[in-house]
Amino acid sequence: TGLLCGSFGAATFQAPVSLAPNESKLVKLAPRDTPQLRVLNPRLWWPNGFGDPNLYTMHLRFEVGGAISDRNDFNFGIRKIQYEVPDSQFLTLSVNGVRVFCKGGCWGMDEALKRIPRQRLEAQIRFQKEAHYVMLRNWVGQSTSDDFYDLCDRSGLLVWDEFFEANRSDGPAATDVGLYLANVREKVLRYRNHPCIALWCGRNESDPAPPALAAGISNLMQELEPSRIYHANSDEGHGVHSGGPYSWRPPAAFYTYPTSGRGVEVFKTEIGCVSIPTRESILAWMPEKDAETFPNDDWAEHYLARGNNNGDTYVRTIGARYGSLSGTNFSLAKFVHEAQMANYEAYRALYEGRDAKLFTGSTAALTWMSNPAQPSTCWQIYSYDLEPFASFFGARKACEQVHVMMNQATFDLMVINQTPNPLHGLKARVRVINMDGSVVSDKTTPVSAHPSCATNLGAIEFPANLSSVHFVKTELHDAQGRLLSDNFYWRGLSANDLTSLNGLPPANVEGNIRRHDAAGKCLLDVTLSNPSKVVALMTHIQLRKQTSNERVLPVYYDDNYVSLLPGDSRTIQVEAASKDLGGDNPLIVVDGWNPVVQSRSFSGGVSIAPNTPALVTGAPAAKL
Numbered sequence: 001t002g003l004l005c006g007s008f009g010a011a012t013f014q015a016p017v018s019l020a021p022n023e024s025k026l027v028k029l030a031p032r033d034t035p036q037l038r039v040l041n042p043r044l045w046w047p048n049g050f051g052d053p054n055l056y057t058m059h060l061r062f063e064v065g066g067a068i069s070d071r072n073d074f075n076f077g078i079r080k081i082q083y084e085v086p087d088s089q090f091l092t093l094s095v096n097g098v099r100v101f102c103k104g105g106c107w108g109m110d111e112a113l114k115r116i117p118r119q120r121l122e123a124q125i126r127f128q129k130e131a132h133y134v135m136l137r138n139w140v141g142q143s144t145s146d147d148f149y150d151l152c153d154r155s156g157l158l159v160w161d162e163f164f165e166a167n168r169s170d171g172p173a174a175t176d177v178g179l180y181l182a183n184v185r186e187k188v189l190r191y192r193n194h195p196c197i198a199l200w201c202g203r204n205e206s207d208p209a210p211p212a213l214a215a216g217i218s219n220l221m222q223e224l225e226p227s228r229i230y231h232a233n234s235d236e237g238h239g240v241h242s243g244g245p246y247s248w249r250p251p252a253a254f255y256t257y258p259t260s261g262r263g264v265e266v267f268k269t270e271i272g273c274v275s276i277p278t279r280e281s282i283l284a285w286m287p288e289k290d291a292e293t294f295p296n297d298d299w300a301e302h303y304l305a306r307g308n309n310n311g312d313t314y315v316r317t318i319g320a321r322y323g324s325l326s327g328t329n330f331s332l333a334k335f336v337h338e339a340q341m342a343n344y345e346a347y348r349a350l351y352e353g354r355d356a357k358l359f360t361g362s363t364a365a366l367t368w369m370s371n372p373a374q375p376s377t378c379w380q381i382y383s384y385d386l387e388p389f390a391s392f393f394g395a396r397k398a399c400e401q402v403h404v405m406m407n408q409a410t411f412d413l414m415v416i417n418q419t420p421n422p423l424h425g426l427k428a429r430v431r432v433i434n435m436d437g438s439v440v441s442d443k444t445t446p447v448s449a450h451p452s453c454a455t456n457l458g459a460i461e462f463p464a465n466l467s468s469v470h471f472v473k474t475e476l477h478d479a480q481g482r483l484l485s486d487n488f489y490w491r492g493l494s495a496n497d498l499t500s501l502n503g504l505p506p507a508n509v510e511g512n513i514r515r516h517d518a519a520g521k522c523l524l525d526v527t528l529s530n531p532s533k534v535v536a537l538m539t540h541i542q543l544r545k546q547t548s549n550e551r552v553l554p555v556y557y558d559d560n561y562v563s564l565l566p567g568d569s570r571t572i573q574v575e576a577a578s579k580d581l582g583g584d585n586p587l588i589v590v591d592g593w594n595p596v597v598q599s600r601s602f603s604g605g606v607s608i609a610p611n612t613p614a615l616v617t618g619a620p621a622a623k624l
């Protein structure tokens with residue numbers, strides 16, 4: 001006989017327990033018999049972007065004769081998840097009474113060989129959080145570490161958590177039903193205290209099989225998890241649908257999908273795209289002789305080959321849109337130069353296409369995938385070596401809680417408010433700029449944005465005197481004139497022909513850097529200014545070590561691939577661990593579609609320089 005004692009926050013409780021020799025006993029405590037468990041005004045756990053993901057620590061111990069026999073500590077969160085709303089038949093999540101649009105990504109393995117120390121996983125989860133994601137889908141339960149769930153708890157990332165059967169076309173059904181159900185039971189018991197877990201899913205793109213397994217999982221859910229929903233199939237039911245597409249498409253294509261009838265995909269669990277890393281990342285895992293030619297086995301080994309990503313036609317597809325990559329026109333630098341444009345366009349549209357129907361025809365968008373388990377050319381928002389590139393920043397832009405955008409299917413101006421609060425007194429400004437830098441339209445519209453809603457402000461007016469490719473700059477300001485959101489688009493008079501961008505003159509961009517290291521972090525404020533008369537398009541900065549010229553990884557930028565109108569400036573905040581510089585000074589290198597920067601040095605030992613090998617004009621030619 002002993003005492004089960006516990007505490008969390010300011011609450012303490014205890015209960016006497018008697019055990020016979022070799023006996024195990026399930027002890028249940030509830031507020032009706034243990035009033036200390038009733039928490040008044042709790043610090044709630046909120047998803048990313050909605051509030052702090054507050055956690056409590058439960059301290060449990062068992063005392064026998066006044067001595068501690070055993071103890072256990074674990075974290076938990078207090079929150080309420082609901083799975084339906086009155087005005088929809090489709091799966092719609094609300095947390096603490098607030099509707100949550102489940103924007104995020106699918107995870108398979110966290111790392112292909114399970115070499116996943118917490119430090120690496122911290123960087124991977126931080127990228128998901130900084131992309132403004134709200135949900136990660138643990139595809140087929142492939143991420144299995146306690147660290148994964150703990151970091152999702154701390155980051156406010158909801159988890160769609162699956163059990164272990166893949167699509168039936170990818171492998172046989174379970175044969176040892178008893179063993180499988182034992183694993184399901186252990187997983188649920190081990191992880192169910194984590195507030196990040198939003199729901200359990202029985203199987204990827206199929207119902208659990210055989211029937212005895214399906215019934216067994218349902219019974220376990222009723223026994224162990226009566227408060228969370230159990231969704232049997234990631235590809236059907238209550239508007240849930242996977243099915244891609246998984247290939248690069250023009251932005252407008254991401255706005256068209258069924259929201260009723262057969263194949264409805266309101267809660268979208270898989271949609272993906274080719275996603276090409278930086279030139280430097282590619283050369284870290286591919287010999288230059290292979291990287292400078294296409295196609296070959298090395299590109300195929302990294303998924304740029306025939307498949308549902310249409311990798312075998314990707315080079316030709318983007319070449320037709322941005323400029324030929326065939327024959328001697330192909331080089332790694334030019335390919336990456338165009339691919340970053342394609343990355344940004346596609347990953348922004350992947351989410352903006354769903355934003356446009358926020359809670360009317362869309363309640364979730366999970367990209368396939370957001371984390372690479374190995375070096376890859378598709379289905380990722382940062383590279384395996386932990387460098388974010390244009391896909392990340394396109395997704396981050398589209399996933400803002402308060403967001404201004406151009407609907408690329410209708411060319412309407414829209415304001416997206418994913419918060420639970422109405423926003424009044426806003427002003428939305430839209431400018432149309434020709435290739436020569438001249439502003440041909442400039443209009444401002446007053447806005448009141450309803451909560452959890454997409455507000456359509458009507459069609460953007462495009463005058464007759466447009467260049468074949470032109471730019472659209474959108475801005476949203478609050479009643480005090482503070483910038484809440486901005487966005488930048490390039491648009492062709494011919495929908496899929498942006499090749500005129502190759503005639504965009506160079507833009508001389510001025511850089512200035514302030515270094516203010518703190519708490520073991522190298523912190524830089526990089527200010528880019530455009531004093532030229534033309535747009536500086538997709539200006540990209542990269543942190544390196546000055547002496548070795550090696551990239552510093554992981555690195556965090558609060559923006560990148562920025563486009564600057566004549567006279568504009570933008571400050572990008574850069575963060576890396578000081579130890580990752582290895583005692584070297586930081587160097588910022590710059591490339592992009594047309595920016596030109598001069599080398600300069602600043603106080604604190606920091607410098608800026610052009611990333612010459614990544615510039616199309618400085619790249620070697622290669623043959624297709």
